[in-house]
Amino acid sequence: MNFVERIGECDQCGECCKTVNITVIRDETLRQHRSRKELELYLSYRGICVVGEDVERNQLFYAINIPCQQLGPENQCRVHKDPEAKPFLCHSYPMEPDGTEECSYEFQPAKTLTG
Ligand code: SF4
Ligand code: SF4
Structure with missing residues (x-):
């Protein structure tokens, strides 16, 4: 993997x-x-x-x-700044590239630990 x-x-x-x-x-x-x-x-x-x-x-x-009930009229998340109210999955998504062109996250190969 x-x-x-x-x-x-x-x-x-x-x-x-x-x-x-x-x-x-x-x-x-x-x-x-x-x-x-x-x-x-x-x-x-x-x-x-x-x-x-x-x-x-x-x-x-x-x-x-x-659509999520927390999605506002301008597509903003109403609980984005509230770590207690924003579900874990929403904090962690996307964990890997999923092909969503609009997504602002980028991915790069993870650094390997050297001993
Ligand atoms: S980030 Fe999560 S809680 Fe916020 S609008 Fe999207 S799905 Fe809903
Ligand atoms: S930038 Fe990415 S994680 Fe954020 S709302 Fe858009 S698709 Fe979801």
Whole structure:
């Protein structure tokens, strides 16, 4: 696995606050639904999109279009400056590059410790 170090600050673009994202086990899910097309049909009736996959890690990624209730009209997070009110996941996301172009964080290879 490649370890990466996150650098920068969240500029509150709000992109990661507009959907609920879920990761499921890819091979088991496709077996249940027989094909990705059938899976996508089933999920479309519930407002869930399949937005990607990682075959190597056996993962499928879902997104549900439910914006966070703390997302303000200008896409700013209402609890951004309150460490108690802002969920842990929101502090730590993204932990690795996820392809969101709007995100202000950058990543670089993690420094290795030398003894
Ligand atoms: S709490 Fe703030 S950072 Fe977390 S999803 Fe909601 S708006 Fe986004
Ligand atoms: S996508 Fe990145 S910059 Fe935008 S709100 Fe999320 S963490 Fe912050």
